[in-house]
Amino acid sequence: MSDVRAPWSFRTRQGKLTLIGASALLVGGLAFGPVAFGAAAPPKYPAAEIHKPSPMPDRIILTPTTTPSTSQKVTWRAETTAEFAQAEILESPRALGQVAPAAGAVANIKALSTTPVNTTLGYASTYHTVEFTGLKPDTRYTYRVGDGTNWSEWNDFTTAASELKPFSFIYYGDAQNYIDSAVPRVFRQAFAERPQAKMIVNAGDLIDSANSEEQWGQWYKAGGFIDSQVNNISIPGNHEYSSGLSTFWRPQFPYPDNGPGNPELKQTVYHVDYQGVRFIGLDSNHQSNAALMAAQTTWLEGLLKDNPNRWTVVTLHHPVYSTTGTRNNPNVRAQWGPLFEKYGVDLVLQGHDHSYGRGNVRTARRSATVHNGVAYVVSVSGGKMYALNGGENWTGNGAEVVSTSQNTQLYQLIDVESGQLRFEARYANGEHHDGFLIRKNAKGERTVNDLRTPENTVGQQVTVSTTTVKPRARLSVSAFGYDPGEKVTVHLRTAEPATADAARHGGEDGDGDRDRRDGWDGHHGDKGTIGTATADELGRLTYTFDVPAHIRPGAYEVYLTSANQKITSPVITVAK
Secondary structure (H helix, E strand, O other): OOOOOOOOOOOOHHHHHHHHHHHHHHHHOHHHHHHHOOOOOOOOOOHHHHOOOOOOOEEEEEEOOOOOOOOEEEEEEOOOOOOOOEEEEEEOOOOOOOOOOOOOOOEEEEOOEEEEEEOOOOOEEEEEEEEEOOOOOOOEEEEEEEOOOOEOOOEEEEOOOOOOOOEEEEEEOEOOOOOOOOHHHHHHHHHHHOOOOOEEEEOOOOOOOOOOHHHHHHHHHHHHHHHHOOEEEEOOOHHHEOOOEOOOHHHHOOOOOOOOOOHHHOOOOEEEEEOOEEEEEOOHHHOOOHHHHHHHHHHHHHHHHOOOOOEEEEEOOOOOOOOEOOOOOHHHHHHHHHHHHHOOOOEEEEOOOOOEEEEEEHHHEOOOOEEOOOEEEEOEOOOOOOOEOOOHHHHOOOEEEEEEEOOOOEEEEEEEOOOEEEEEEEEOOOOEEEEEEEEEOOOOOEEEEEOOOOOOOEEEOOEEOOOEEOOOOEEEEEEOOOOOOOEEEEEEEEOOHHHOHHHHHOOEOOOOOEOOOOOOOOOOOOOOEEEEEEOOOOOOEEEEEEOOOOOOOEEEEEEEEEOOOEEEOOOEEEOO
């Protein structure tokens, strides 16, 4: 039998002490290891050293332009001057390193801006931005940034397609707190779920202190390499303001200058058309400034009225319908809410309330699981939590909250297709919390369907044109929540005893024959099948039929069965 030994021998005194020390660490916990040896705890590494800039590029981030299919902006931080800040780009090669790019394949681009920002850590952080232009649509590129000597690693991005094409994006509510400890796992999990994502949307409060070099450094570290290959759309929250907008904002995020035109709103209010989606960013931090709110409102209506894109996504920080505490944003709701509804905005993505809430205006409800209005969402990605308020701000203002969560960190995955947008919220550990499908046809009609569960695909969800009917009379039924083109079988059957007046007769008719549960007459071979129908492209179904002439008086229900649902109507009384 062979003698398998450790790299050092247990027989030596040093080996014994090492083994004892390791055991103490495992039993007592790593935090108590130094105490076991009588040593002082290590000093905290100073933030000024952790986040200190150098000639080596860091904080590399992509921001979209107004022409994302043919151009791309990249921003980074490094100790260099405008004279030397530059980037190199080429169409993505199969290999680099020992494999040199072909002659003329690499283009060198000088930075278009270099901006130093005085920081709270005693030094300046200098941000550089380059814009790549003349790119090919839907093409993968490889780039690096630096000063000509000190370069970043090579990174890749893909330009947008020039027309609507399926893609995914990620949405986060407030990061803000515990950015260095609790937030990174959320960002990493989201990217692991959608590594092909083309966009990340942040609904404000990325950090807690507007001008904190340390916190901005933590935020970039939480995202890591992801920011260098996925475009970022962010709008400021209240924590990006401190006696004005954060001095970091515009140097870091050179968003399109296509907002209302007010200097205060430059690069905080903007829009980007990306592969069939119009992304609109609003700055809700000016609710007490009538002029800035009015400017945004006029600009917003213009963008919504003249919108060639299939989908519209709006992001702002302060929710139209708040989910927590006594918070309320009446100016946001009064000025922007009606425009969202009038022009059919699909998603309104918000933050601020450090909890999760999803809902819609009450009048848009079409069935237990379907509405046709705007989907309003509030979420949080960071570790600071607020308690829910029972949906009071929703119900008190003509809306309804469908899904909520508190004391949870979440990320949201949105998958865009031509006729469908899929939204899912997941917890930091990857578990599902909430989700829905938005379907839209060529006319712009839409349904918003909760993702199916065993619980929400049964029950009383069929509506009828009348609940009292005579034999030979016409009856119309409608229902929602199907897949486009799904086949549905229509039945008429005796009602459940608990809900039917006929229950007091024990479910029997005058001649003593017990009615079948799935039919209207015990001896009929079709067992109550009326016919079949097909759901339309939005998952809607409407079916009209004549009540059979020989049906007995009593209590009945329409029962719709399909591959995905088994749902019923209210009780229908058939009279003589």
